[in-house]
Amino acid sequence: MPLFSWLSRLLLLACxxxxxxxxxxxxxxxxxxxxxxxxTIKKKEPDRLLKGLQEYSKRRSLPAKxxxxxxxxxxxxQQDTGLxxxxxxxxxxxxxxxxxxxxxxxxxxxxxxxxxxxxxxPKNIFAKAGNHIHIKTHRGRVRNKLxxxxxxxxxxxxxxxxxxLLRQTPHIQDARIRVNELTSTADSVDIIVxxxxxxxxxxxxxxxxxxxxxxxxxxxxxxxxxxxQIRNRVWLGIxxxxxxxxxxxxxxxxxxxxxxxxxxxxxxxxxxxEILGFSLNRQFYATTTKYAGGTAVNWFRxxxxxxxxxxxxxxxxxxxxxxxxxxxxxxxxxxxNPGRLIVGAxxxxxxxxxxxxxxxxxxxxxxLGSVGYSYxxxxxxxxxxxFGRTEDVPAGNLMTLTLGYEYATTxxxxxxxVRSSFGKYRQRFGYLYGSAEFGSFINQGNxxxxxxxxxxxxxxxxxxxxxxxxxNFFWNRMTYGLRRDPGEFVQINNYxxxxxxxxxxxxxxxKFTINLESNLFTPISFIGFKLAGILFTDIGWIAPPGxxxxxxxxxxxxxxxxxxxxxEYIGLGNIQLLIAYYPRIPAEESFNxxxxxxxxxxxxxxxxxxxxxxxxxxxx
Numbered sequence: 001m002p003l004f005s006w007l008s009r010l011l012l013l014a015c016x017x018x019x020x021x022x023x024x025x026x027x028x029x030x031x032x033x034x035x036x037x038x039x040t041i042k043k044k045e046p047d048r049l050l051k052g053l054q055e056y057s058k059r060r061s062l063p064a065k066x067x068x069x070x071x072x073x074x075x076x077x078q079q080d081t082g083l084x085x086x087x088x089x090x091x092x093x094x095x096x097x098x099x100x101x102x103x104x105x106x107x108x109x110x111x112x113x114x115x116x117x118x119x120x121x122p123k124n125i126f127a128k129a130g131n132h133i134h135i136k137t138h139r140g141r142v143r144n145k146l147x148x149x150x151x152x153x154x155x156x157x158x159x160x161x162x163x164x165l166l167r168q169t170p171h172i173q174d175a176r177i178r179v180n181e182l183t184s185t186a187d188s189v190d191i192i193v194x195x196x197x198x199x200x201x202x203x204x205x206x207x208x209x210x211x212x213x214x215x216x217x218x219x220x221x222x223x224x225x226x227x228x229q230i231r232n233r234v235w236l237g238i239x240x241x242x243x244x245x246x247x248x249x250x251x252x253x254x255x256x257x258x259x260x261x262x263x264x265x266x267x268x269x270x271x272x273x274e275i276l277g278f279s280l281n282r283q284f285y286a287t288t289t290k291y292a293g294g295t296a297v298n299w300f301r302x303x304x305x306x307x308x309x310x311x312x313x314x315x316x317x318x319x320x321x322x323x324x325x326x327x328x329x330x331x332x333x334x335x336x337n338p339g340r341l342i343v344g345a346x347x348x349x350x351x352x353x354x355x356x357x358x359x360x361x362x363x364x365x366x367x368l369g370s371v372g373y374s375y376x377x378x379x380x381x382x383x384x385x386x387f388g389r390t391e392d393v394p395a396g397n398l399m400t401l402t403l404g405y406e407y408a409t410t411x412x413x414x415x416x417x418v419r420s421s422f423g424k425y426r427q428r429f430g431y432l433y434g435s436a437e438f439g440s441f442i443n444q445g446n447x448x449x450x451x452x453x454x455x456x457x458x459x460x461x462x463x464x465x466x467x468x469x470x471x472n473f474f475w476n477r478m479t480y481g482l483r484r485d486p487g488e489f490v491q492i493n494n495y496x497x498x499x500x501x502x503x504x505x506x507x508x509x510x511k512f513t514i515n516l517e518s519n520l521f522t523p524i525s526f527i528g529f530k531l532a533g534i535l536f537t538d539i540g541w542i543a544p545p546g547x548x549x550x551x552x553x554x555x556x557x558x559x560x561x562x563x564x565x566x567x568e569y570i571g572l573g574n575i576q577l578l579i580a581y582y583p584r585i586p587a588e589e590s591f592n593x594x595x596x597x598x599x600x601x602x603x604x605x606x607x608x609x610x611x612x613x614x615x616x617x618x619x620x
Contacts, residue, residue: 092159095179101188103150104180105139108196110569111528115176115194126527130569134199135225137171142195144258145169147286154189161286164378164392166195169254170229171222173198173568174390197222199570213237228253235270243271260285274301284325284610287338287376293322294613304356313361314354321346321613325374339375342611362408368415368614372400376609379425383462383469383521385604387530387566393431395423396609404614406441413443417617423609433457433607439617440482450482451619457604469521473604474514480550481509481619490542490620497540498558499578499603500595505586508542512550515539515603519564528567534578535561558582574599 108115109131112122122128145165147158159177166175173196180190200222207214217233228251235246250266261282268275281294295318302313323344330337348366355361376396384391397420404415417439425431433456440450456476463470477497479490492498492506497513520533539557541550560580566572576599585593 092154092179093156095154095159095184095189096156097153098184098187098189100148100150100152100154100191102183102190103143103146103148104190104192105142106192106194107136107139107142108194109134109136110173110197110199113196115174115196130199133201134197135222137195137197137222137227138225141225141227141255142166142193144255146193147288148191155288157287159191161288162193165285166193167390167392169227171198171200171227172196198568202570202572211237211239213239227255241271243269246270260289272303275299279319283612284323284340284342284374287340290325291323292325292344292611293320295320311356312354313352313356313359315350315352315361318349318351319346320348323611323613325611338377339373340611342372342374343370344372344611344614345369346614362410364406364408366404366406366415366616368402368404368616370400370402370417370614372398372611374398374609374611381425381462383471383519384459385606387521387532387568389568393425394606394608395425395431397422398609398611400611400614402439402614402616404616411443413441413448415439415441415616419617421607421609423607428461430458430460435607437617446483448483449485449488449619451484451617452478452480452482453617454478455607457607459604467523471519471521473517473519475517475604476512476514478512478550479510479619480548484509484619488619492540492542492556494599495603496620498538498556499536499560499599500558500580500582500591500597501556501586501589505588506540506542506556508544508550509548510543510550511540512542513538513540517603528569529565529575530567532564532566533561534564534576536578536580554584556582556584556586 109122111127111130111134112120114120122131146162147165148154148162159179163175163177166172166177175193175195178192178194180192183190198221201218201220203216203218205214205216213235214237215233215235218230219232220228220230222228223230231248231250231252233248236244238244238246246269248268250264252265253263255261256263259282261280264277264279264281266275266277275298277296277298279294279296281296282292283289284292297319298317300313300315300317304312321344323342326341326343328337328339328341346366346368348368350364352361352363374396376394376398379393379395380390381393382388382391384393399420400418402415402417402419404417406413406415417437419435419437419439421433421435423431423433435453435455437453438450440447442448454477456474458474460472481488481490489507489509490496490511491503492511492513493501493503497506497511497515515536515538517534517536522531522533524531537557537559539555541553541555543550544553547553558580560578562576562578565575577596578599579594579596582593582595585591
């Protein structure tokens with residue numbers, strides 16, 4: 001096996017070395033002088049391929065017409081959209097406190113139209129058919145998202161915040177809010193709101209012929225144009241359980257009567273677990289929001305064969321929380337201090353209605369109170385997690401101190417938790433996020449069920465190589481358990497450290513993971529699906545049983561490449577085809593060192609800096 005050992009080391013070294021080499025090669029692009037003639041001999045091979053395909057599409061044959069209908073050859077000029085946050089926040093400062101005289105709302109269908117070019121429209125039969133089927137978002141739903149009203153004064157940052165909230169709506173691809181400078185006056189303002197929908201209905205299916213088992217999914221992010229979200233997934237033909245089917249579904253209603261309260265109902269049944277839940281929540285959706293809170297009720301049933309008893313485990317949870325935001329004094333004349341002091345409280349009750357004869361579960365009520373400081377702002381950028389749509393990059397600071405009491409049937413203990421996070425973004429540097437968190441219960445002076453979590457996320461600026469765009473990512477996460485109970489563990493799996501590892505294959509008391517990824521966004525578009533290439537390296541250390549340090553044994557890692565598809569106009573997520581080489585495989589895994597697999601969930605997530613409900617530090 002020494003050959004495989006040396007091969008794995010060389011591949012890992014090559015992936016690490018590719019980062020500084022790529023950074024050196026991706027120097028900021030400088031426009032050429034107008035009098036310089038491009039050297040066609042040195043024209044890159046990908047450009048030749050695209051040019052040849054474009055020339056072929058101009059022929060009159062039927063295959064050529066099909067190529068023209070399916071592919072898009074328009075190389076869009078990429079915008080330098082990383083803007084200074086002060087410029088974003090105060091873009092419309094000259095119109096502050098003017099009376100909003102008129103609000104014009106324009107909603108666009110998903111295919112063919114552009115918010116930046118009103119002359120564009122659908123050209124092929126696929127786009128026209130999709131728009132014909134699609135139900136556009138009701139203008140009233142767009143109007144309810146706005147933080148300003150006709151006939152009222154325009155508050156500072158209301159336009160910028162409203163545009164961001166519209167972009168973050170699941171069924172809206174992008175949004176623009178502009179002031180009509182031609183009709184606005186010294187004391188009144190006319191505003192134009194433009195949004196572009198996504199095609200909200202999506203579905204999928206799969207069938208395993210040897211096992212005669214299949215899965216069907218159907219979702220709608222904008223049911224009847226009302227903004228309601230429906231999620232359904234059904235598994236059929238399951239033969240290794242008494243129940244031959246499984247189901248997961250949910251229904252969500254956002255911004256009920258312009259209160260920014262979201263109602264959510266969920267149901268899950270795989271025979272082993274049955275879960276039913278309802279919730280109402282209102283977050284600090286804008287920097288000026290004063291109150292947030294929510295309530296949730298959930299019922300759980302766990303089948304008895306998971307325990308050594310014939311009695312099923314049944315329990316319910318009731319959760320209530322409320323928070324208040326306070327404006328801080330501003331020392332900048334004419335501008336409001338964006339920082340907020342926030343206090344919050346939460347009550348979480350867990351009540352077991354049916355228990356096995358011998359069990360460690362206890363009825364508990366947890367009381368939490370916290371105080372925090374939140375300062376947030378947002379940048380605009382593209383080609384982060386999407387394929388060209390405008391994305392809001394959160395930056396700022398969040399610090400919280402949480403204290404609490406847990407009252408259980410046989411014990412009373414205290415809780416202490418602290419958390420701090422920051423995010424910085426610069427157009428030439430990129431984005432850097434960091435966070436650190438500690439939390440632990442205290443039982444009669446003894447610390448127990450404690451955890452230390454840290455996270456660092458960095459992505460580079462976007463490099464433009466003649467229309468081929470490159471961005472690199474670095475992600476590090478660490479979880480360290482302190483006197484955890486038996487049976488509690490962290491995992492390294494497909495979404496928690498190493499892509500391709502299934503849940504349960506690696507468990508321990510602490511872990512340390514590093515993820516490196518390079519994305520190449522191509523100008524290739526196939527019936528609206530844009531294509532990107534991926535190179536990645538995932539490395540993970542985990543503490544084996546009886547050990548505390550994750551570095552007490554050799555790491556697991558994977559080196560791979562793949563392609564990623566995404567259609568920004570429809571409600572599907574990313575579609576990824578990945579191939580990876582794993583020099584070291586857990587005993588529980590059944591695949592070989594080389595694995596080809598598919599994934600649809602995006603790997604990286606932004607962490608915003610708004611205060612949420614008081615909570616216990618997670619151990620996962």
